[in-house]
Amino acid sequence: MSYADIAAKGPKQSPEEVGCCISPLIMCQWLTFARRTRAAPVPSIEHSEESSSLVDVDSPHVSSVNSDYKEQEIKTDTQAERIEHEAEDKARAAEQKTEAAAAETKKKAATKGKQVKDSLKKDGQKLSENRDNPVVIGNALIWGLATVTIGYGAYKKQSEGKLDWQLAGTVAGCVGAFAVADYFGSKWLLENKYPPK
Known part of the structure; x- marks a missing residue:
């Protein structure tokens, strides 16, 4: 079965479709001509909704960030480092406070122990006398x-x-x-x- 037989069995073309048919030879000549006369494509920037260029002034280079930049809690690497350093400083301060409290408690316990020891010594001395x-x-x-x-x-x-x-x-x-x-x-x-x- 040939292509012509199959096409004959299908729906008939409208008069507009029949009029716009171009022979393959004419089409080939036209494409060859179009290739020679067509201008080079213009370079363009692709626009994407996923990222937008924002400048981190603290970094040495420009970087792209996600489009949800404004909703982010931490926006730059510098800000992340600053938050990390603040957390370390808070932890260090809490550790120093705990150490100071432990030293104070130890000092109070030593003082109280000395007072009890002196009191027992005094009572023992009184009993001995x-x-x-x-x-x-x-x-x-x-x-x-x-x-x-x-x-x-x-x-x-x-x-x-x-x-x-x-x-x-x-x-x-x-x-x-x-x-x-x-x-x-x-x-x-x-x-x-x-x-x-």
């Missing part, structure tokens, strides 16, 4: 015997299986009441009968 005072000797004996007695009693009750929280609470209450009575009694004796040195 009054070791022959009858009130001090009596308190040492009473509390030593009370500790041994309570410990032995707790051991016996535990071995018998009779030690419970009610018994332990009762003994603790009695020890507390005795401590209060001993404190006021010793205070009265030290002020009135046997003054400390």
Whole structure:
């Protein structure tokens, strides 16, 4: 089947289409002539919506940036570096502040520790000076015997299986009441009968 047969079966051309047909020979001659007489294409700049040229005055060269430049939070490399340096400075300042606070706390703890040590030393010295005072000797004996007695009693009750929280609470209450009575009694004796040195 030839091209002419296939074209004959298709839709018929309108009179305008038939009139504008040019023979292939004429078309070839016209194209050859057009090539010789046509001017060279004019160079042009392609316009794109994706980027626009903006100048970063801090950089040594001109660079293109995205068209969403104005919506960007950080617009230039210099601005990004500045923000990075500011963040480093803030971190450094926070670190120095923390170190200063730690040094201050350490200094306060050392001072407080020294005060406690001096206070204990002073109390120990006072006790050492009054070791022959009858009130001090009596308190040492009473509390030593009370500790041994309570410990032995707790051991016996535990071995018998009779030690419970009610018994332990009762003994603790009695020890507390005795401590209060001993404190006021010793205070009265030290002020009135046997003054400390």
